[in-house]
Amino acid sequence: MVEMVAxxxxxARAVVEVAPADGNVFxxxxxxxxxxxxxxxxxxxxxxxADLIRRAFEYQGVEVRQIQNITDVGHMTDDQFDTGEDKxxxxxxxxGKSPEEIANYYTDAFLEDVAAINIKPAAEYPRATxxxxxxxxxxGELIERGHAYPAAGGVYYDxxxxxxxxxxxxxxxxxxxxxxxxxxxxxxxxxHADFLLWRPAGPGRMVKWxxxxxxxxxxxxxECSAMSIALLGDxxxxxxxxxxxxxxxxxxxIAQSEGAVGHPVIRHWVHGAHLLSEGKKMAxxxxxxxxxxxxxxxxxxxxxxxxxxxxxSRYRAQMNFTLDALSGAEKxxxxxxxxxxxxxxxGAGSADATEPFEKRFVDALNDDLDTPTIMALVSEVISSxxxxxxxxxxLLRRWDAVLGLDLARDVGHVREIPEAANELIxxxxxARLKKDYSTADRLRHKLLSLGVEVEDTPEGPKPRLVQ
Ligand code: AMP
Ligand code: ZN
Numbered sequence: 001m002v003e004m005v006a007x008x009x010x011x012a013r014a015v016v017e018v019a020p021a022d023g024n025v026f027x028x029x030x031x032x033x034x035x036x037x038x039x040x041x042x043x044x045x046x047x048x049x050a051d052l053i054r055r056a057f058e059y060q061g062v063e064v065r066q067i068q069n070i071t072d073v074g075h076m077t078d079d080q081f082d083t084g085e086d087k088x089x090x091x092x093x094x095x096g097k098s099p100e101e102i103a104n105y106y107t108d109a110f111l112e113d114v115a116a117i118n119i120k121p122a123a124e125y126p127r128a129t130x131x132x133x134x135x136x137x138x139x140g141e142l143i144e145r146g147h148a149y150p151a152a153g154g155v156y157y158d159x160x161x162x163x164x165x166x167x168x169x170x171x172x173x174x175x176x177x178x179x180x181x182x183x184x185x186x187x188x189x190x191x192h193a194d195f196l197l198w199r200p201a202g203p204g205r206m207v208k209w210x211x212x213x214x215x216x217x218x219x220x221x222x223e224c225s226a227m228s229i230a231l232l233g234d235x236x237x238x239x240x241x242x243x244x245x246x247x248x249x250x251x252x253x254i255a256q257s258e259g260a261v262g263h264p265v266i267r268h269w270v271h272g273a274h275l276l277s278e279g280k281k282m283a284x285x286x287x288x289x290x291x292x293x294x295x296x297x298x299x300x301x302x303x304x305x306x307x308x309x310x311x312x313s314r315y316r317a318q319m320n321f322t323l324d325a326l327s328g329a330e331k332x333x334x335x336x337x338x339x340x341x342x343x344x345x346x347g348a349g350s351a352d353a354t355e356p357f358e359k360r361f362v363d364a365l366n367d368d369l370d371t372p373t374i375m376a377l378v379s380e381v382i383s384s385x386x387x388x389x390x391x392x393x394x395l396l397r398r399w400d401a402v403l404g405l406d407l408a409r410d411v412g413h414v415r416e417i418p419e420a421a422n423e424l425i426x427x428x429x430x431a432r433l434k435k436d437y438s439t440a441d442r443l444r445h446k447l448l449s450l451g452v453e454v455e456d457t458p459e460g461p462k463p464r465l466v467q
Pocket of ligand 1: 035
């Protein structure tokens with residue numbers, strides 16, 4: 001049986017069951033970073049969503065092939081393709097480095113950041129500049145099939161040639177304004193929503209490639225069509241990105257990919273809601289962003305606390321980031337690690353006791369990645385009276401394959417039984433021997449309030465920490 005995970009599909013506008021179409025390998029493409037700056041934690045939230053989808057399948061034994069691109073050309077500042085400047089080139093100018101040096105530096109930083117928050121590495125990280133021939137091929141194919149035309153300002157996609165243009169974003173052609181609106185109106189465009197696939201290099205532009213339409217460079221959208229088809233084939237299961245990618249980036253990708261191959265390419269689309277800061281979308285341009293380096297400099301040195309914080313909201317709800325909330329997540333994470341370190345010595349769990357919890361975990365995961373419910377379930381397991389500490393540790397260590405919080409990390413020191421508890425344990429044992437069970441019981445409760453549980457064994461009382 002192929003396991004299915006229900007996810008909110010932007011195209012279907014509903015939560016739908018998603019599974020590998022070939023019954024074997026789940027193929028997914030995730031829009032990656034534009035490598036002209038450090039990724040901020042908003043970007044990381046979107047990348048984490050893709051990681052959770054992947055881990056949900058892998059947890060249930062499904063192999064996943066994930067591709068994530070590195071945008072190292074063509075992403076315009078302010079997303080203005082005509083009037084904006086290439087983000088890579090702007091940064092290169094500012095930092096006095098070549099675009100390639102900038103791209104290499106920030107690609108390495110991105111890989112460090114995703115590793116720091118335990119995002120599993122993609123199978124491949126293709127760079128846009130390595131796929132220019134494939135982009136040129138697709139553009140040629142689009143022209144041949146009547147979906148694109150060369151004009152004075154570059155090669156345009158002819159949106160009127162693709163009847164379902166606007167289906168993903170709900171932007172019908174007559175309503176279309178945002179996104180493409182800022183492009184300079186080229187009188188040679190057939191429709192104001194037509195967008196550039198290839199743009200001629202202006203005088204002085206250093207980064208350019210030869211093409212049948214003259215020296216130039218590709219649009220941002222065409223790179224994802226080229227890399228996804230090259231590495232996943234012309235039919236694959238899922239495409240992810242942040243909600244700002246829906247239009248125009250992904251709308252245009254559908255038009256390009258389907259237009260070029262003549263049939264649907266991507267079965268499902270999942271978009272992560274934005275991370276906000278001070279109530280606004282976290283963005284480099286808004287200046288309200290944090291990256292992992294900023295956070296470390298402020299003393300928040302555990303990147304996995306960021307991961308825990310993100311798990312507390314569902315991926316498709318916007319969430320506002322605050323440093324206070326991050327401090328709360330740090331405390332929770334150290335507490336969980338401490339408990340697990342203490343409990344793990346207590347032996348493996350028993351399947352009978354853990355089974356109902358395991359089922360609830362998988363159900364919540366498969367229910368559109370309901371991570372808030374999973375977080376509540378973790379707390380329930382921790383304070384459960386029905387589970388032994390061995391059961392608890394076994395469950396949480398297993399779930400960490402999805403949570404990715406490194407819960408079994410050696411915390412350096414295992415919390416000791418508090419001194420005051422040892423005294424109470426002795427008093428309780430004396431009361432028990434005198435068959436003064438009401439005193440023994442009262443002391444048992446007192447010990448519990450100190451986080452200590454006592455098991456009476458033939459060898460005497462055996463204390464252990466519960467929380
Ligand atoms: P970029 O590096 O700008 O190309 O963005 C990389 C990814 O981060 C894209 O999928 C964006 O949709 C996503 N993204 C950008 N800003 C945010 C944010 N504030 N919250 C969540 N995701 C974001
Ligand atoms: Zn993309």
